[in-house]
Amino acid sequence: MIRLLVKFKxxxxxxxxxxxxxxxxxGRNPNHHLVIDNYAVSGDHAVILKQGNRYTLKDTxxxxxxxxxxxTVEQAPLKNGDVITIGxxxxxxxxxxxxxxxxxxxxxxxxxxxxxxxxxxxxxxxTEVYRRMLAExxxxxxxxxxxxxxxxxxxxxxxxxxxxxxxxxxxxxxxDIVIGGFFSFLAGDPAAAIxxxxxxxxxxxxxxxxxxxxxxxxxxGPIRLKHMDIIxxxxxxxxxxxxxxxxx
Amino acid sequence: xxxxxxxxxxxxGKVRKANEDSFLINESIGLYVVADGMGGHRAGQVASxxxxxxxxxxxxxAAEKNSESEEVAVAQGVDEATQRLxxxxxxxxxxxxxxxxxxxxxRGMGTTVSALYLADNTLITANVGDSPIYLxxxxxxxxxxxxxxxxxxxxxxxxxxEGKFSEGKLAHILTRAVGIRSEVGVDFVETQCFTDDIVxxxxxxLSGKIAPEExxxxxCQNDSxxxxxxxxxxxxxxxxxxxxxxxxxxxxxxxxxSSKTLLGRVVGIPAWIxxxxxxxxxx
Numbered sequence: 239m240i241r242l243l244v245k246f247k248x249x250x251x252x253x254x255x256x257x258x259x260x261x262x263x264x265g266r267n268p269n270h271h272l273v274i275d276n277y278a279v280s281g282d283h284a285v286i287l288k289q290g291n292r293y294t295l296k297d298t299x300x301x302x303x304x305x306x307x308x309x310t311v312e313q314a315p316l317k318n319g320d321v322i323t324i325g326x327x328x329x330x331x332x333x334x335x336x337x338x339x340x341x342x343x344x345x346x347x348x349x350x351x352x353x354x355x356x357x358x359x360x361x362x363x364x365t366e367v368y369r370r371m372l373a374e375x376x377x378x379x380x381x382x383x384x385x386x387x388x389x390x391x392x393x394x395x396x397x398x399x400x401x402x403x404x405x406x407x408x409x410x411x412x413x414d415i416v417i418g419g420f421f422s423f424l425a426g427d428p429a430a431a432i433x434x435x436x437x438x439x440x441x442x443x444x445x446x447x448x449x450x451x452x453x454x455x456x457x458x459g460p461i462r463l464k465h466m467d468i469i470x471x472x473x474x475x476x477x478x479x480x481x482x483x484x485x486x
Numbered sequence: 487x488x489x490x491x492x493x494x495x496x497x498x499g500k501v502r503k504a505n506e507d508s509f510l511i512n513e514s515i516g517l518y519v520v521a522d523g524m525g526g527h528r529a530g531q532v533a534s535x536x537x538x539x540x541x542x543x544x545x546x547x548a549a550e551k552n553s554e555s556e557e558v559a560v561a562q563g564v565d566e567a568t569q570r571l572x573x574x575x576x577x578x579x580x581x582x583x584x585x586x587x588x589x590x591x592x593r594g595m596g597t598t599v600s601a602l603y604l605a606d607n608t609l610i611t612a613n614v615g616d617s618p619i620y621l622x623x624x625x626x627x628x629x630x631x632x633x634x635x636x637x638x639x640x641x642x643x644x645x646x647x648e649g650k651f652s653e654g655k656l657a658h659i660l661t662r663a664v665g666i667r668s669e670v671g672v673d674f675v676e677t678q679c680f681t682d683d684i685v686x687x688x689x690x691x692l693s694g695k696i697a698p699e700e701x702x703x704x705x706c707q708n709d710s711x712x713x714x715x716x717x718x719x720x721x722x723x724x725x726x727x728x729x730x731x732x733x734x735x736x737x738x739x740x741x742x743x744s745s746k747t748l749l750g751r752v753v754g755i756p757a758w759i760x761x762x763x764x765x766x767x768x769x
Contacts, residue, residue: 307671308671309669309671403676403677403678404678431678433677433678434677435621435628435630435675435677436628436629436630436632436675437628437629438628440623440678440680442678442680459624459680459681459682460623460624460678460680461624462623462624462626
């Protein structure tokens with residue numbers, strides 16, 4: 239049984255049995271076997287080809303690349319447990335029916351260093367063995383990202399997901415979030431920016447006479463945003479929400 | 487242009503016979519690198535030095551090429567800078583890997599790489615392995631790197647292997663390193679840079695002995711040189727089993743606050759009027 243799991247945000251959203259398929263095409267165009275409707279995905283993105291009893295992943299000149307276990311590939315044979323990343327989707331190749339070489343005795347094989355490394359020495363784990371162990375356990379690594387957004391309380395509708403490393407708020411449509419209203423000409427272009435670090439978001443004032451406020455406090459330098467903080471800039475009021483902070 | 491002031495030091499520690507760490511401070515192009523080598527005999531030292539030299543040479547050459555053609559220098563964005571950093575680490579990886587295949591004494595050598603590159607009002611960090619990069623801002627400390635060790639990727643350890651290794655052991659098993667394989671995966675962080683930000687890069691000889699909060703306090707209370715010395719001394723006092731390397735980079739000014747003149751704002755009014763009409767049309 240050879241399967242391909244399609245995962246998105248921790249969930250398996252689709253599953254393909256590859257045994258009877260000669261070629262599985264992937265892309266944004268609706269004529270593909272696996273259609274991923276996302277702008278990061280090219281019309282024709284990649285294809286998985288069956289050659290005899292082997293499977294090969296081939297990138298079909300995609301714009302943003304096809305990643306196999308974190309590295310870009312043009313063409314590569316697939317092994318059990320391989321993780322393919324296309325846009326924000328993760329495809330997991332599982333090949334459980336066939337016998338595999340067993341991991342070396344002792345399980346974890348670290349790259350052999352001359353002499354016995356002491357407990358404080360850093361070692362490198364052989365990724366080949368590691369991936370095989372991983373596949374056996376059925377435990378597929380997920381790439382966790384802090385999800386955060388700002389919701390409009392006034393001056394706009396809905397919410398704005400904070401995905402970009404820099405989100406600007408200002409007077410004109412060059413900014414991601416536009417400040418409307420009569421006095422908006424006093425706001426800078428951009429007036430404020432929300433920047434991202436791996437774990438947090440920071441808001442800072444950029445230019446103009448309208449300064450952003452967080453929970454009533456005027457922002458000058460960068461201020462770290464906390465879950466449920468209220469941001470006010472001119473006529474726009476936003477509430478910051480972060481999934482990683484809301485749990486504790 | 488970001489103005490920064492930096493200090494760095496590397497110490498052999500109290501137990502090891504060789505210093506396998508290397509570091510680089512290149513203030514003219516805003517590049518800072520810590521590499522923690524591994525491998526028997528002197529191979530770790532060779533690997534970390536090769537990594538630092540390859541990255542420095544590549545980035546310096548790229549910066550020179552950029553300043554020659556001025557138009558390119560203006561258009562040079564964060565994406566391009568990140569790409570260049572990735573290529574420099576890929577190059578280092580290839581060189582070390584090749585050397586390890588050719589030279590019997592260097593077989594299996596590798597190194598961690600943690601780099602900070604200042605470009606276009608952005609802190610760009612790249613890391614492979616477990617050498618920490620910390621950001622100190624507003625008196626708080628946070629990580630600008632992804633540790634590639636089994637401890638941090640515990641989720642990836644299969645059930646059958648659980649409990650086989652102690653936490654201390656897991657923290658020393660790397661899942662990625664530069665020079666071990668023909669390809670290397672690098673993790674990047676890009677974040678806006680602010681005046682008074684401090685970035686600390688170090689090897690695990692330091693971070694294994696001193697908690698992030700202690701690093702934060704020592705760096706905030708001292709100037710860069712004194713902070714490097716005090717951190718190294720403290721790590722040595724607590725055993726100094728590993729080599730200790732630390733770089734402290736203080737951001738002194740950024741041109742981020744490009745506060746527009748009044749004229750600039752008046753010129754901006756047509757755009758503002760246009761934006762009003764556009765929002766009307768939408769609603």
